Amino acid sequence: MSRKVVITGLGVISSIGNNVQENYNSLTSLKPGIGHIQNLDTVHKNIIPVSEVKFSDKDLAHMAEFDMSRPVTRTTLLGIIAAREAYHSAGLDKVAKLRTGFISATSVGGMGKTEMLYQKYLDPADNGDFMKFLETHDCGESTERIAEALGIKDYMTTISTACSSSANSIMLGARMIKAGMLDRVIAGGVDSLTVFTINGFNTLMILDKEHCRPFDDSRQGLNLGEGAGYIVIESEEAAKAGNRPILAEVSGYANTNDAYHQTASSPDGQGAFLAMKKALEVAGLTAEEIDYINVHGTGTPNNDLSEGTAMTRLFGTQVPKFSSTKSYTGHTLGACGGIEAVYSTLSIMNKTIFPNINFKVKMKELDLAPETSLLSGVDIKSVLSNSFGFGGNNSALVFKKI
Amino acid sequence: MGRVIKMGVAAANYCLRDAKVENPDAIITGTGMGCLEDTENFLCNILNNKEQFLTPTSFIQSTHNTVGAQIALLLTCNNYNFTYVHRDLSFESAFVDSILLLKEGEASNVLLGGVDEMTPNHYSIHSKKGFWRKGVTTSEFFYENSKGTIPGEGAAFFTLSSSPKDPYAAVLAVEILFNTNSQEDLKKILDRIFSSNNLEAKDIDLILLGANGDQEGDRVYSEFKENFFKENNAAAYKNLCGEYSTSTAFGVWLASQILKKKEIPAGVSLSRTPEKEVSKILLYNSYNGNHSLILLSSC
Amino acid sequence: MEDLVNQLKVQIIKALKLEDVKPEDINPTAPLFGDGLGLDSIDALELIVLLEKEYGLRVENAASAKKIFLSIQSMADYIAEHKKA
Known part of the structure; x- marks a missing residue:
């Protein structure tokens, strides 16, 4: 079980760009993607800001090269675009076939289509062409379509653990490679914005009506976002044998459960603390060796306080530099672990820490301030990336420079 | 809730x-x-x-x-x-x-x-697609060569x-095969399962099939039986639990009960009377060209 | 006031699906959260919607809700006061 798992490809689409380069440009030029709702029909249109990918489904289908005569969801299209970029950037389309898996994650799958068609579905007399979309509802459907677009069939599965989903798909991929079950995996996740999730989070009163302000004392909640992020991971042997550039290593991972409340995080951040601690153990690193944390940092009063408390418990007074890139992308739910894995890798590759924009004042309870300006030329050897979800589902990943 | x-x-x-x-x-x-x-x-x-x-x-x-x-x-x-x-x-x-x-x-x-x-909604929406057999109260429909199945x-x-005290069964293999209708691919996986456990097809005492009574969908199960386990005893289980995404879990539960209690419940309709005690059960389920194989053994 | 208290009890039991609780089991001055009825923060959000839906009263955030939702009595007082205005 000593095989090293390395990253050889990245792919992302989000409100701040359609590919890795565009995302990087927005991150380094401090341009967030948060604004008014364009693509959804909802009463919250001009009230609740979101972080939307500014393309219609038709545009996305064109970008994804998907035949629109087949039933398809926005989730699948976003997923194909990002997963294909990762796949191609690792040059996997050109190399001899190794055992390849696709492990995806999503929190609401095809809900975006279902909510538009549900009343017609329920009408027993209406059996029109729209019925073909019925099969696009469940979470596994997008995974099958994306895997099909990439021609992957050695292994595939879908994880749904709310907002930690895609961190967990990376964790599973790394474990399967270490165990020798697969040689390489495209792992990450995707979610599209839906009226369902906007209303869901709105009932919880954790949507900020302004741009979200992670870790700021005045934070009022999160902004929902959409997108997809995937990384190509493979065994070091496979990457070296194929002469593919190694971007970083996935050296640590952990999943724990807060076991405190169905949605709220515990005051002492126990689940988050255990996840970070365990991920460091798996990576064989001490707390001092972490140079940067890409925090979960949603901007809700509860998450940031709990996460900050857990960080203080683990790192004491020496909390590493940290930032929440959700201040750019919003909270992309099942996609955020994948997107932030891409950003963490970019941080290592470019010696850059992306700032936590909109932060002004430390929260009263903790002496913690994220990075607020772009830092370049930082030798980042190890990054910790946190993703926490409903149901107390806490995950942490460690990415290491090679 | x-x-x-x-x-x-x-x-x-x-x-x-x-x-x-x-x-x-x-x-x-x-x-x-x-x-x-x-x-x-x-x-x-x-x-x-x-x-x-x-x-x-x-x-x-x-x-x-x-x-x-x-x-x-x-x-x-x-x-x-x-x-x-x-x-x-x-x-x-x-x-x-x-x-x-x-x-x-x-x-x-x-x-x-x-x-x-x-749920009632899920049932009625899928009714429009002709998924369900209506008015069925016994397992008889299973053998009627008709369309649709029962919801479950x-x-x-x-x-x-890893160190069980009083186990129901030992898990010998859990294999998944994606996106293929090739019998060759299925054979490769079966060969791998058999060779890694030093077994042959004849050692499998019972094949539990995910057949659900839908005439067209069940063809894959009869082919599987015909091609690989012609001589083996076989039974279906979805007449007991209905069709749902995770009905294989029910199948594994049933197989575990059979292996531990060393008796086959009357509701399980076998292709023939077993000659000896059932000690190896292979479960096979399939949808849209995806296949799963789970091999359990008595302890 | 007593009518309002009893009406609230019935509405809360229904909204929170407190299947084992009868209206007469609830002491109107006992705390709703923590030791009393044992409600949590999600239940508070349900109560906010209850006030809006049944009484047309908007509670802007969970923090200011704290005082209102101390007990059934405090909820009734709040409703009585604001309905008049």
């Missing part, structure tokens, strides 16, 4: 009590459709009330990992907690991960479950242990 959550939590409780495990090292669940009732509730409230007067409870409980999370909450279990949602392979995905955790030495007891619920739901949980 949707019935799927209650079923899941209850089955998990029975299972842990049965295994005399207080706090498992991991909780891994599979669900094809998730918490349907809560999802439908919240969705219908949005649509009927034009996004006004919505309350959070059904939204929260619509999250796919609610069952695993509720079990963790009740046990105060801080350990690994994954939920797989990969259509009809959700339970199998959870099973593969469970075995991996045990092999890694990360867990010595894993709580593994498959859960799905049926359920929760089945297992404690997988």
Whole structure:
């Protein structure tokens, strides 16, 4: 079980760009993607800001090269675009076939289509062409379509653990490679914005009506976002044998459960603390060796306080530099672990820490301030990336420079 | 709280009590459709009330990992907690991960479950697609060569242990084959299962097939039986639990009961009377060109 | 006032699906959260919607809700006061 798992490809689409380069440009030029709702029909249109990918489904289908005569969801299209970029950037389309898996994650799958068609579905007399979309509802459907677009069939599965989903798909991929079950995996996740999730989070009163302000004392909640992020991971042997550039290593991972409340995080951040601690153990690193944390940092009063408390418990007074890139992308739910894995890798590759924009004042309870300006030329050897979800589902990943 | 959550939590409780495990090292669940009732509730409230007067409870409980999370909450279990949602392979995905955790030495007891619920809306929407046989009250329809099947739901949980005390069965293989209708591909997987366990086809005492009574869909099972296990005893199980995404979990539960109790319940209709005690059971399920094979043995 | 208190009890039991609780079991001055009825933060959000839906009263955030939702009595007082205005 000593095989090293390395990253050889990245792919992302989000409100701040359609590919890795565009995302990087927005991150380094401090341009967030948060604004008014364009693509959804909802009463919250001009009230609740979101972080939307500014393309219609038709545009996305064109970008994804998907035949629109087949039933398809926005989730699948976003997923194909990002997963294909990762796949191609690792040059996997050109190399001899190794055992390849696709492990995806999503929190609401095809809900975006279902909510538009549900009343017609329920009408027993209406059996029109729209019925073909019925099969696009469940979470596994997008995974099958994306895997099909990439021609992957050695292994595939879908994880749904709310907002930690895609961190967990990376964790599973790394474990399967270490165990020798697969040689390489495209792992990450995707979610599209839906009226369902906007209303869901709105009932919880954790949507900020302004741009979200992670870790700021005045934070009022999160902004929902959409997108997809995937990384190509493979065994070091496979990457070296194929002469593919190694971007970083996935050296640590952990999943724990807060076991405190169905949605709220515990005051002492126990689940988050255990996840970070365990991920460091798996990576064989001490707390001092972490140079940067890409925090979960949603901007809700509860998450940031709990996460900050857990960080203080683990790192004491020496909390590493940290930032929440959700201040750019919003909270992309099942996609955020994948997107932030891409950003963490970019941080290592470019010696850059992306700032936590909109932060002004430390929260009263903790002496913690994220990075607020772009830092370049930082030798980042190890990054910790946190993703926490409903149901107390806490995950942490460690990415290491090679 | 949707019935799927209650079923899941209850089955998990029975299972842990049965295994005399207080706090498992991991909780891994599979669900094809998730918490349907809560999802439908919240969705219908949005649509009927034009996004006004919505309350959070059904939204929260619509999250796919609610069952695993509720079990963790009740046990105060801080350990690994994954939920797989990969259509009809959700339970199998959870099973593969469970075995991996045990092999890694990360867990010595894993709580593994498959859960799905049926709701009136789900039933009526799928009726429009001709999924269901109507007015069926016995298993007879299974042999009528007709279209459609019976809807099902359920929760089945297992404690997988690396050092079991009084086990039901040993897991010899959990294999998944994706996106193929080639009998050659199936044969390769079967050969791998057999060679790694020093077995031959004739050693399998019972083939449990995921056939569900739908004439067209069941063809794959008769081909499987015909091509690879012509001489073996076989039975179906979905006449007992109905069709749902994680019905394989019910199949594994049934197989485990048969192997431990050394008797086959009357409701299981065998292709012939067994000549000897059943000690090896192979489960086979298939959908849309995907296949799962699970081999269990008596201990 | 007593009518309002009893009406609230019935509405809360229904909204929170407190299947085992009868209206007469609830002491109107006992705390709703923590030791009393044992409600949590999600239940508070349900109660906020209840006030809006049944009484047309908007509670802007969960923090200011704290005082209102101390007990059934405090909820009734709040409703009585604001309905008049």
